[in-house]
Amino acid sequence: MSAAAATALQSSLRISSQKPSSSPGSSQQPNSLSAAKPKSLLHKHPLYSSTHQNLSLQIKEKILCLEIMGIDSGKALSLNPSLHTTSLHSIHSIISFLQSKGIHQKDFPRIFGMCPKILTSNIKTDLNPVFSFLSQDLHVPENNYRKVINKCPRLLASSVRDQLKPALFYLQRLGFKDLEALAYQDPVLLVSSVEHTLIPKLKFLESIGFSTKEATSMVLRCPGLFTFSIENNYKPKFEYFNEEMKGELEELKEFPQFFAFSLEKRIKPRHIEVMQSGVKLGLANMLRSTDDGFKELLREGGNR
Template structure:
């Protein structure tokens, strides 16, 4: 596993934990192993913080320290505490153990604000039953080497809050059945598909494509060519874009079958203005050329063909 280099002090000596009970030798050894630098409570500094105003007098010392620790780490404490109610009762020692574990997996300290900001639930996860299985899944099922864990987790922190048995494995099994064979792409680019619900998200998108007139196999090939189709909203993406394509553009299903990436472009900022320019120029362009060209290339193309 990727070692934690050096002694880690979490941005400030304010971000510490303490216990009313004397530390056992095994506990001291554990903290030493995790390379966390534990300091005593800097009570003077804490009492000078705005949290120690009379308005917040009802907050316990431990709770105020927790808020300070989260803020020092770059995490919006209010958001984290509101989105993860279990965090209210979590001890500083348990939070430190989560941080130490992630660092041991190659995650960098500078990554923590984004990871915890997106998924505050991680702060109260169980290392043995929640987090370790996810890293085992990455290693064993997706062939992600331990030195690449950081890249995968940074791309999609939601992996760490997903159940391996109830979510990740079923999604991977379904995607493989559809024809997704590139495990590297699933790990590093399209991991959002692994945290998408099969019954509630993936299957309905395929069913919708079929409802447009595509066969099951055609719909399957479309998502294989453009996996992001699985991430688009039916109401906010597919429906308005297909309506414009079929009504205003008079497009044929064959064009979308060949270029499913159409749904990935902005209707208002890309599709409509490009289409209107093409119509005004009186020329015909393949859907892919019309949308994929850079602004400069598109203007030049319009001028060349139209002229």
């Protein structure tokens, strides 16, 4: 591609980032995508190699558009094959729409990198309902859309009818009443499958001896429990707690955050030190304290 052609193409890909009146206080964004990767880097992209000379101009334009935005085009095209056939006009429309909702241009690499499916969404049937859900169901004001979307870009790739509303209903039925916390701290729970993710985590806690009420209380106190893998987190940690630490379920009920700590880097080494010292130390003090604080606890002989 000649320098003149590249310049013309770059000009054709310009996307206005003028902020709407509904997003006061937002920082001024660049007027185009031209501030991203140098064109020389684009020609080194695998899809530009001599073995891909038969790529259409349309695909090359999309690659350039994605790369200028800071998105790995190869990964995006691989994860979302529909990008091969969607038009640049459609991509630009989605970007403009998100900018109208307060999303900044600098947010796009992470958002689209995590969820390239968004680039081929339907604004009317896919994206608009998500923002209506944020506003009407979670009571998120327009000027905070960006904060929520950046926390969990997968929201934009989730069906409101089939995913977000059922998850919210289930979580509220369990006792999650703080909508602000769900929106800004734990939105990942809303994009988690009720049937395949949320319910199995509760069932596992029940399977190791907790009642339904106790298991529910634990996830309400530590929502992160819903995000941990049963095979890679729960099972090995509980096995160590039960067999090596000889712990009681009451301890886990009081300190469910136990499952949030690394087994190899935190739980095992600190438990070994506690055993060697002969000091009696509760789970919370053993795991929550800093390295210096932990050593101080051992020197002082245990819980304070």
